[in-house]
Structure formats: structure tokens, C-alpha cells
Amino acid sequence: MKPFADLTRFINPRNVAVVGASAREASQGRRLYDNLVLHSAVPGEVFAVNPAYGEIGGRPCWPSISALPEADIDVALIMINASLVLDALKQCAARGIPFAVVMTSGFSEAGEEGQRLEREIAELCRATGLHVYGPNCPGFVNVRDRLGMTFSPAFKDDLNAGAIGLATQGGGLGRNLLQGLSHGQGVGLWFSAGNEVDLEIPDFIAHMANDPQIRVIALLMEGVKNGRRLTSALELARARNKPVVVLKIGHSEAGVRAAQSHTASVAGSAAVNSAVFRQFGAIEVDDLDQLLATARLLTRITPKSGNGLCIYTFSGGTAALAADIAGGAGLPMAAFAPATKAALRKLLPDFASIDNPVDTTADILRNQQASVECLRILCADPGVGTVLFPIPMDYGAITDGMAQAIATVAAETDTLIVPVWMSRRLGGGFQLLETEGLLPFLALSDAIAVLAKAVPWKTPAVQPAPSSPPAAAAASGGRMLSEAAAKSLLREAGLPVPQGVVVANAEEAAEQAARLGFPVVMKVVSAQIAHKTEAGGVRLNIASAGAAREAHAAILDSVARRCPEAKVDGILVERMLPPGGREVLVGVHRDAAFGLVLTFGLGGIFVETIRDVAHRMIPLSRDDARALVREIEYVEILEGVRGQAPADFDALEDLIVRVSDFAWQHREVLHEMELNPVWVGAAGQGAMPLDALIGYAG
The missing domain is CATH 3.40.50.261 (Succinyl-CoA synthetase domains)
Known part of the structure; x- marks a missing residue:
């Protein structure tokens, strides 16, 4: 691998040659020359090279690189026709000039002839040790030392x-x-x-x-x-x-x-x-x-920046919006020390929120010093590494004062303060933050996206785990049906469910398994066990009466060890459906604002990993069901991949409509239900819930 070049003489050249310098005003060759002669701090000489002129701007001009007077030239800047560049570079190599910047276009970006020229330049570099920057570039700018090897007319203004x-x-x-x-x-x-x-x-x-x-x-x-x-x-x-x-x-x-x-x-x-x-x-x-x-x-950013995020504003709606976006981005919210809360309580009115996010209310608008002190208190808290300060509107002198408070405290603390100027009216406060180098964001989402990427957060946010149906129903004071009871209810309502029976002992399990036909699946029946697999309460592919007896004993033993408080109502024995089906989820929950909502997505093990779901308010029409099924991101899994036959969309849509109808009929008492997984066969094979949970509100 080619070693990295030593760019010391390139970054800070003493003497520079401008090949293609021009006397024509506003030409690129003239702007390049003027940027070096008039607007840069070149410590040595700027040599103009162009056979068309004897002098440019009162300074001498030479006809070629070879004709330049004796001097250690560090960089040659080349702004001439592409066909002439290679010869100029050969002269650079012969003169011992270590670096050349080729600004000319018309090389590999322009076609085969340009590509050939680039290959020849690359070969020249390998053979001589000359380093070429470009071609087809605007040049190089060393802003800190005021050196503009560029033809840009903006160089002198961007320093x-x-x-x-x-x-x-x-x-x-x-x-x-x-x-x-x-x-x-x-x-x-x-x-x-x-x-x-x-x-x-x-x-x-x-x-x-x-x-x-x-x-x-x-x-x-x-x-x-x-x-x-x-x-x-x-x-x-x-x-x-x-x-x-x-x-x-x-x-x-x-x-x-x-x-x-x-x-x-x-x-x-x-x-x-x-x-x-x-x-x-x-x-x-x-x-x-x-x-x-x-x-x-x-x-x-300082070592403290990643300790935790504090949202500080004077608008309750803005505080809630910022907290919502930050939570969605996984940013960890800081927990305040008791001393911080006590100090804030002394400064702020009783109706202000001193938790995180902090809502000082509009009362603080009348007191700029209180705004400064609140910000200082928050920045001094060891758990606060970054303060996000959204300003939702321009209030003239009032928000000018807030901007000044931010600038004042930012200059004296190692806590990162990030202002967000949310109004399109870019008033004096915005300009103050800008000129103080705080680069205010214009949108909360932009600020939080950058904070998520840039700040090395020390404690990741804890995301609430999705509640299981029994937990949700219990929280509502309701009751859960066991899988067997839920399936019995669904069967009565005309929904397809697998053939099965609840047995009380191992011998009965063997008899019923033989009657249903092998292979069978056996599952624990308990309203207290939502995730039967984790409890060891499921056995698959049972192919004989003896295996059924053994499975019965193993399920009871595992459940007794892992869920000793659960009440077991028996063991459900069901005929297994053929392999090759796809697993989806069809669920219903009660939303606080919209009532019953149906959720569809990939099921089984994918529910909590891929989280590919779509939602519709109940009741659903057949058209709603058809659109819902095709709304998920990975619908191609159902459509068939690598030669796999498409799933039975008709049966799946029919099942979704039946679930919607069932939920709507029970809308006064149904809290939630979950069919997961739902087995979906190939076209014509049907769709059938393999597991079912139903919860009623108390």
C-alpha cells in the first residue's frame, strides 16, 4: 500500500508558482493569482507563469516553469488547457518542485482521452516522486495561515x-x-x-x-x-x-x-x-x-457531555415535544441531584416543572438574570452533560436576552449547551447565538439527530419493554383467557383454529394424540403464562403415543420449576399443521384515543426483533385488510422468495376481517387479543392461528 505523503511543504509553502496566471480581469487565472498576491500571506514569492505576458499587475511574468529564476518553489498551481498539463508537470519534476495542483478540468470525468492523460500523470508521479493534487479541483485553502491556492472569488471572505x-x-x-x-x-x-x-x-x-x-x-x-x-x-x-x-x-x-x-x-x-x-x-x-x-x-464536546441530556425551555408544549423526540432517538435523560431541584425551586414559580424536561413557564421571560441562574444550576449538576435549549418563538428583546444568557453560561461551563431557534423569524437572538459560535439549530429533530450521533452517551436510555397481553390486561384490572378458552371462543365465532383437546394426564394425552393423528403439538394451558415457550411449556413434532406421555411429564416439570405461581388447567394437544407455512401476527388492542385498533405484521420470533407491523382502526373492510397486509415492509416474504409459492392472501385477508368483526362485536368488553403466530399456507391452504390470547377489561 502506498505510504501517506508528507504534506508539510504543501500546507505551508514559502514560494509558489502560478502556471496560467492571467492579466484578464475576472478570469480564473487572474483570480487565482490575485488570491495569492493580494489576499494571502505567502511568506516568499508568487511567480506568474504565462508566455502571453511579460508582467501581470506590475509584477514580472515568466514564459514557462523552466524559465523561472533560481528559487526553491514548493507548489506549482496549474490552470491551463488539459492538453498542456502533462508537459507542465514534467517541467515541475525537472525543477524539483515537489507539489503541483492541477485545477484544470477535462480529465477522467470527460472520457477516454482524459483517462489516458490521468494514467500518464500517475506514471510520472511514480517515476519522479512529484505529488499531484487534482486534477479537476478548485484547489487547496489553508484558512488558519491565510493561504488561498484557489481560484474561488469567495476565498477572501471565508477566512x-x-x-x-x-x-x-x-x-x-x-x-x-x-x-x-x-x-x-x-x-x-x-x-x-x-x-x-x-x-x-x-x-x-x-x-x-x-x-x-x-x-x-x-x-x-x-x-x-x-x-x-x-x-x-x-x-x-x-x-x-x-x-x-x-x-x-x-x-x-x-x-x-x-x-x-x-x-x-x-x-x-x-x-x-x-x-x-x-x-x-x-x-x-x-x-x-x-x-x-x-x-x-x-x-x-467535553468529557462531561455524555453524562445525560437535560431539556430546558419556557414552553410546556416545546418541552414535551423535545422530550418525545429525544426519547424516540434513545437519548438518556439526566436525573437531577436533590440540590439542583432545591435550587431551581427557589428561583422558579410553584407551577413550573423542575423535573427533566424543565419548563420554567413564561414567567421567566421577565427576568433574564433568573434565566442565567437556572441555566448555571443545571450545568453544574454532575448528571447533566448536555443541555438542549429550545426557543420556540422570537420575542424580540426577551429572546435576545435568552440568547445572551446561553452565550454567557456556555463560555463558563464544560456542560454542552445546544440552542434550537425554532422560529422562521431569525431575530437578534438568533444572530447573537450565531456570531457567538453556538450554531443554533433550526429544528428539534435536527438537533437531536446530531446529538445522537456526536455525543458519546455514557448511559443508554432504557426503552420500555412492550407489555405482554396478560400484563396489559392485569394492569387494566381485567381477566385473561387461557389459550384453550380463547380458541374455543374463536371457534364458536366461526374463526379457523386447529383441532385440539385439553387433557388432564399423560395417558389421556397419548390417546388424544393418536386420535388427532401424528405429529401433534402439546402446550401448557394457563391464563398466567403468556409466553409458554420461555416457560418450557411447549413441545413440537410429537410423533408417537410414548412421546406424548413423555412430553406431558416434561411440560409439567418445566412449568413447575419456572412458573411455580401459575395455575395449570391442563395440557392442550393439537394436530400440527404442515411445514412451510409463514408466520404472521394479528392482534387487537384498545388505544386510548382511537379505541380498538388491529395490528398486522410478521409473527413468531420476528415480532420483537423486526417489528414490521401496520395498523388499522376497527372495523375493517375487505379492502382495508388487503391494503393492511401489503403495507408491511417485508411483504415479499408473503409474496414468495427464491421460488417459494405465494402465501394464501385470500385466507389471510378473510381471517383479518373475521378478527375485526369479532373484536367489534365484543367492543364494549374486549381489552386486547393476540393471535401469534398465525400459520399461513400457500395459496389454497388457508390461514390459522396457532396460539391465541384474549383479554377482557375489568
């Missing part, structure tokens, strides 16, 4: 330097990021790599990983030239504790095509790219705004 290192494969979007970081921590170095004929994104990552002034590395990538070099550079950045944030274009087919035509590089598989980024510790983001915000946020 807010900082600890963020940026490497992109596109010039326009890179400039967008520079301008998005116009306040606070900005960009120190910006590499815009172009076609990467020699120097590549990994070379730039490696340099920034070793640069003590760069704290965060941001990447905007369209393609991956050399995956192994990339991962080596990412590994180096991780070893140097430099977080890397990456936006990789090419998740969709259209994005891949655009990336290939733009950079002439291989976009790669999105899934593989994402997996590699995770493997080597890079934070992948979804869009340009996230790249910008995550990179900036990472410059502000």
Missing part, C-alpha cells in the same frame, strides 16, 4: 479559521461548509481533492490526524478510490483521538450515478461503506447540515 479539518471531493459543497462555519470554530484546512490522480483523501486525513491544531476531521465523499488506504487513515485518526465525521454520497442509485460522473470514482456499496465507517470509528451523517453541525458540535 474564519478553526480546529475543523475538511476534505471534500466537490468544490461547491466544500465552500458551502466553509460559509456555514463563518463564526466560532471554523475550518483550519480545506482539501478539495478532485479526481485524486495521486494525492487522495486518505493522505489528507492522515495529515490532519497528525496536525495538533486540527481537532475534528469532516469528510464529504462521492467515491472511494482506495478503500484500504482510507481505513488506514481512519485508524490513524482514531489513534490520535481525532473524531471523523463523514457524509458519503451514493446511497441511492441516482446518487451513485451522479457521484461516478462527477468524480469518475467508484461510489461503492452504501451498506459496505457504512459498515466500514462504523468499524473504524467514523461518524456517518445523512446530509450536509448534519455534517456541518456534527463537526462543529464535536469541537465543543
